[in-house]
Amino acid sequence: MKYIRTPKPKRAKSHIPFRLNLLFFFVFLLLAALVGQLAYLQILNGGKFAAEVNRTDQTTVTGAVPRGLIYDSQGRVLVENKANNAITFTKSVNTTSQSMYDTANRLVRYITVDHDNLQKRDYADYVLADSKAAKAVVKELPKSQQSETDATKLYKYEVAYVQKHLPDFSTKQKEAIALYKIMNGATQLTTVYLKNSGVTTQESAAVGENLTAMSGVNLGTDWERAYPNGDSMTAIIGTVSSTKSGLPSDGLQSYLAQGYARNDRVGISYLEKGYESILKGAKSRTQVELGNNNNIVKQVQTFKGQQGSNLNLTIDSAYQNKVQSIVKSVFNQALSNGAAAHSDGAFAVAMNPQTGAILALAGESHNVKTGKVTEDALGAINRSFAMGSAVKPAMVLGALQDGVITVNNNTQSDDPIYLPSTPVKKSVYPVGTFSSMNATTALEVSSNIYMMRLAMKEGNAKYVPKTSMVMDNNIFTKMRRYFSEFGLGQTTGVDLPGEVKGQTGSTTLNGSLAVGSALDLSYGNYDTYTLMQMAQYVSTVANNGYRMKPYIVKSISQTLPDGSNGATISTTSPQVQLKVPNTQAQIDLVKQGMWEVVHGTNGWTTATMLNTLNPGVAGKTGTAQTFTRSDPTNTNSELLETTTLSFVGFAPAKNPQIAIAVVVPNLSNEDVNYNELIAKQMFADYYSMNDVKKDSSYSAHQTSING
Structure with a gap:
């Protein structure tokens, strides 16, 4: 019997598309990766990341410290810090x-x-x-x-x-x-002053009782500059900005790059500015830890700060006050006499010629428009004037270097110079007073003719009276080079900001060499110089040819914990900028001429007012014919002819301890020798304050500096 197999039923076809299955597969992979990552974070690295969450950030907060003090040469405190109660505010990160x-x-x-x-x-x-x-x-x-x-x-x-x-x-x-x-x-994390002056006891108490209700507010102390011996030297010392004004805008980025905060106080003028890096000190440093919510969790002071170092000056404030007083008194006299209505003021400098140390720096500035007179000691470095005959010793020494005269052969004709279409170029005394003279007499009577003839020889002049003169084209360069050896026409390097060079006149006129101006330059009536340059120059003559760099800070020292002046950190060493190439005999010749300026017996001797000083002094007066505007702020205002009086000198003449320079510019008349009045009192005060002994053999008409 034949069996027939029943066929297997066909499996039902899935209704889920392949693409959806693929998507499920990728979702499964991503889920597995997420589970793996969670296991990595929580099981393997859970402790590490928990610590990261609780991590604190560290930052360093700095705090201001008091500035260094300033003392005079006798140890008197000129500038100190006065502590004040203050209300402060510290801004947190999350404020x-x-x-x-x-x-x-x-x-x-x-x-x-x-x-x-x-x-x-x-x-x-x-x-x-x-x-x-x-x-x-x-x-x-x-x-x-x-x-x-x-x-x-x-x-x-x-x-x-x-x-x-x-x-x-x-x-x-x-x-x-x-x-x-x-x-x-x-x-953030900086402390600022909400009120730092005039905080009363009642205000401090009220704020202190409510600090917890005012986040960031606290009680503190602040300081401000104080002047226990008066403010007469602030024109030299300068000023400091306030916390309100903070850093000056003209140097903001530079200060910020150096680590200053915007509300820090800095020196904004003169010594306070020039020695800012010394005076400012080192800020305190506090390590601040911030939690993950930016709250401060810990503060530790790592450095309590260091008060700024101190400046010890070369100036005796008592002598400085004397000099400032005489400058002020004499200028007021000139104003009362009607001679100074258009004058810029009066200025004086005293220097130790052996070292360059500044002994006094004084000035009175006159606003001719408003009539207001103010102290302006720094006019000695930031203003320049035509100084007149006070530069003649430098002219003679330059001519001696050039070889156009010698120590033993220096007599010249004193005939005036006649150029076409130009007023006769002569000295102040009448034409024909002298037929000829030597170098020392030329200094004594202040002969312009003598100096012009030196310039003519240096420039190989071809001169016939009343015809055009021809000179070498380098005559200006040559004379200015000799002058510059003594510091005239260039900055001296004094340790104060704001020094200027002065101005040099043009060397040409209508395309040709300005011959007449070259002659004017020879006797100080063309280029302009600062008074500091004049003091450096006469010091160079006084010390036998060494051009010393002027300085006003003698040393820098530490501040002790009790606030007193501590150990010396550094000392300023005298610095020779140049030794002028004159022989001692040549310098002695010029010194003799400067002695005769004070002690000569000729009727035209210019500074006999000073011959009563004992020991004797040597010097040179200057009178420059200058011009100024009736209103200096208006270039179209009337041009007035004025006179500038100056003086340079040193004493005692045989062994100089002090060299001085004085200028009283743009006077309307020269009936009174205001320059000599100031100079004489400066020498006299120095003698009395420094116990300079009198010379028992001294005579007002002693013929020789070595006599």
Whole structure:
């Protein structure tokens, strides 16, 4: 029997597409990977990542320290730091505008602050710091501005709206705005002063009782510069910026690059500025740890800071006050006499010619438009004048170097110089007073003719009276080179900022060599020099040819913990900038001429007013014919002819301890020798204050400096 097999039923075909199965497969793989990653994070590295979550960041916060002190040469404190109670604010990382707004409004209940100089933007920032007010402002903006997603642009729209709709603010609200402005301007983790002067005991107590309610506010101390021996030397010492003004804008980036904060105080003029790196000290450093929520969790001071080093000056403040007093007194006399209406003022410098140490630096500046007179000691380095005949000793020494005269052969004709279309070029005494003279007499009577004839010889002049003179084209270069050896016409290098070179006149006129101007240069009536240059120059003559670099800081020292002056860190060593190539015999010849300027018996001797000083002094007066505007601020105002009086000298002449330079520029007449009045008193005061002994054999008409 044949069996027939029943066929197997066909399996039903799956209704799930292959692509869906493939998708499920990938989902399975991703799920497996996720489970594996979770296992990696939680099981293998759970502890590591938990520690990362609880990790703290460290940052270093710096704090200001008091500046170094400044002492005079006798150890008197000229500048110190006066401690003041202060209210401070430290801005945390997570400080919000709202919290600063609330703190400012609470703090004004306990203190009063200055609210001058607030700007519209300051008012707007304060209003918008209140979150409720900010939301209300946004609702008032146009729909197109409300939808702005850029927060910075939206805030500008809010500020603009508030500035147009500023409400009236009470005095207390304005004070709160001033406080908020300071807080808002602080960088994170920096401390700023909310009030650092005039904090009363009541204010300190009230703030102290409420510190916990004002985040970031604290009690502290601040300092300000004080002048226990008077402020007569501030014109030399300079000033320091306030925490309100902070870093000066002209050097902002440089200061920031050096680690300064924007509200740090820095020296902004003269010694305070020139020695900023010495006076500023080293800031305190505190290591601050921040938790993961940016709260401060730990603070450790790693360095308490170091007060700035001290400056010890070469100036005796008592002598400085004497010099400033005589300059002021004599200039006031000139004003009373009607001679100084158009004068710039009066200035004086005293220097130790052996070392270059500045002994005094004084000046009175006169605003000819307003008539106001102010102290301006630094006029000696940042103003320049035509000094007149005071430069003649340098002219003679240059001619001796050039070989156009010698120590034993230096007599010249004293006939005036006649050039075409030019007034006769002569000396102050009448034509024909002298037929000829030697170098020492030329200095004694201040012969312009003698100096012009030296220039003519140096320039190989071809001269026939009343015809055009021809000179070598390098005559200006030659004379200026000789002058520069003594420091005239170039910066001296004195350790004060702001020194100028002076001005040099043109060497040509209408395309040709300015021959007449070259002659004027020879007797000091063309180029201009600073008084510091004049003091350096006469010191070079006094010490027999060594051009010393002037300096005002004698040494730098540490501050001891008790605030007293400590050990010396560095001392300024006298620096010779150049030894002029004159022989001793040549220098002695010029010194003899400067002695006769004071002690000569000729009727035209120029500085006999000083021959009563014992020991005797040597010097040279100067009178320059100058011009000034009736209104210096208006270049179209009337041009007035004036006279500038100057003096350079040294004493005691045989063994110089002091060299001085004086200038009283742009006087309307020269009836009184104001330059000599100042110089004589400067020498006399130096003698009495430094116990300079009299010379028992001294005579007012002693013929020789060595007699």
